[in-house]
Amino acid sequence: MGRAPCCSKVGLHRGPWTPREDTLLVKYIQAHGEGHWRSLPKKAVFYNVAGLLRCGKSCRLRWMNYLRPDIKRGNITPNEEDLIIRLHSLLGNRWSLIAGRLPGRTDNEIKNYWNTHLSKRLLSQGTDPNTHKKLPPDNPVVVRVPKKKRKKSNKRPNKSKKPTEQEKPKIHLPKPIRFTSSVQCTTKSSSQGGENGQVLVPWSEYINDDENRTRFLCYNDDHDLINNSDFECQSHHHHHHHDHGLGAQGDSNDSLEKIYEEYLQLLKTNEDQVQLDSFAESLLI
């Protein structure tokens, strides 16, 4: 099976994304849509967003895990935790499938959350996180239960080497807050409020201003950055999350609740493993 050489060898940027790179990527995707990641850096030059010297893979990852407008940020809710555990017991480490049932959550986020929180918690409860079966009581597992939850860090590390002065990682503050794909925004200046064909990029700026206001970027039809002033945003719970062919649609909370209810029902009404298996299979269709 052939594989293209990784772009990182030909002088493209690696490591933490800078706000400028994020802006360029968002601008490009706003204009031309997702996909064609590999050709993105080349095309970007032609579409007047030159400077996006990132490999397609890196662009895709950044978009999918961080910049996508329907990314939901914030703590995983108890309901979501429960659903993750249940789905994991059915699907195993198929993070993208699990993420597909949790609107707004990314596979990377769920994977990280599982590895850092949930698997440890299961162990501490005497459950094997891989098989979801009870561990024998005489098989003590040394588990370090997380102490207090740490404050979230927003710094981006440079993986491979110490950054030089000029390529020091930028500090991304604050992290994107909860958004959905149809975040409705209104500017404080009435004429620039996501109306008249403007495309609002529901994505927070990286610097806090004096008053700690969240700042957003706004593009017009020509995809030119026309404003980065303050917006008031409201989520309307409307998602078109990637469902990996699972057919998930509609309201995010509803769909989450629906799956959860569906599974609870199955647990209540039927102990039969075959039923549970077929439920798992239905998620794969």
Next chain:
DNA sequence: AATCGAATCAACCGCGGGAGT
């Protein structure tokens, strides 16, 4: 105040598979 080590999570890496030629 200084040091240490665990925890966190964005980003990287390699691989598999589908589609196209």
Next chain:
DNA sequence: GACTCCCGCGGTTGATTCGAT
């Protein structure tokens, strides 16, 4: 069938943070 291109997935890494000592 053999090969290339592209996409997406899951595992891993490592800089940074922060609580404990």
